[in-house]
Amino acid sequence: MFVYTYACRPEEESLCQLELRALFGKQVTGTFLSERKIDPTRSPFIKERIDVLYESNDWQELKQLVSEIVMGETTFKVICIRNPGDEKIPHDDRRAAEREIGTWINGEANVKAPMHIFGLVRLHGKWYFGDYHKSVPVWLGHVKKPREYSTALDTRLARAVANIAAPVIEGVTIIDPCCGIGTVLVEALSMGMHITGRDINYHAVSGARENIAHFGFSGEVKRGPISEVNEHYDVAILDMPYNLCTHATPDDQLDILRHARRFCNRAVVVTMDRIDEMMIEAGFKIIDRAIVKKGSFTREVVVCQ
Incomplete structure (x- = not known):
């Protein structure tokens, strides 16, 4: 006990x-x-x-x-x-x-x-x-990275999302197919999780690789669209592209969710907009959620299967 x-x-x-x-x-x-x-x-x-x-x-x-x-x-x-x-x-x-x-x-x-x-x-x-x-707050040491985006998740949120995705680490495969500069990747790798990163943006992939190496971790980060993912994963972490920093349309977001449904058993979706209908249309069932506020930003963390 x-x-x-x-x-x-x-x-x-x-x-x-x-x-x-x-x-x-x-x-x-x-x-x-x-x-x-x-x-x-x-x-x-x-x-x-x-x-x-x-x-x-x-x-x-x-x-x-x-x-x-x-x-x-x-x-x-x-x-x-x-x-x-x-x-x-x-x-x-x-x-x-x-x-x-x-x-x-x-x-x-x-x-x-x-x-x-x-x-x-x-x-x-x-x-x-x-x-x-x-507890030792190791994530505080990950706050300052060589490469940063102003809209990236903060380390506390990223670490919590990784834990929500993989409460049990052993034998669980994870993918972050919209990984950005790798904030979630760094936290997941620091806990010994088996996670793969991917992003369509060349600069994001380069930044994620640099950040991972900076903290002494080793992890795979590929460049390419989510449509090219052919491997199967236990869980996907989806920090959905938001309109304030990308040109992603609702159709683009639905496409991301549909592809994730194709290759994963579960998903943890981080979104600035309520997209319940979109997740259901993609074939997911919503099983839990949280609301996170930071300054003017409000994000939802939604657990799907």
Whole structure:
């Protein structure tokens, strides 16, 4: 069992919930439990994970349970994570809980530079204790790229879209046939996803290749129209061309969707316009969605199969 926390800005709440539904297979809120083990660093919204070793309704029993831990020469610290809502524990009480539970662990505590970190949380009337893992915002290092477009997806959105497309990475093939300068490709490749990029624009393909190489990743980016895709993929990520930066007509967009339907089982469509009827006409069934706002831009992220 694993305990997770997450956080997002108000304008990202819809996207955050869509990503969490994709990763965990259900609607979750606040601090939550799951049997699924997800690396917190995958998500731009997950903050931390506790790999549960012990759980108990009784504080005294929990102390007895953690007394079984023998750290040897490995130093440690305990972090009591915040759980907002009815079970919120005041800051001073959380620090006291950390110190008290730490005294029952057989080993040397080191608050400033521990070799190992344990997590502690009160959730649904129970105490949970286990190994603690904090998210590392690696996507922030991908913000500045050698090649950029003003209308490209930001890295947080791109990373979330990749996770929505492939909640399970192993054995899943992905294509981004309108990849632009490769923002989604960079995020997907950084998580070990098997993704292929493609774009009809020579400068976009060149930029995507340069950006991928800049961050030390290796991935295939082809130049050509979506109509030339002959391979089959498990999922396609479609950041639809928008009229403000391309000459794509509604017929062009419908053509893109029809071709994607031909070679993929599922699609995650990012669009600035509501194109539900177009996706249905192309043969897709809409199963989930999110609305994302950033400044004057409003995008929809639509999951189809």
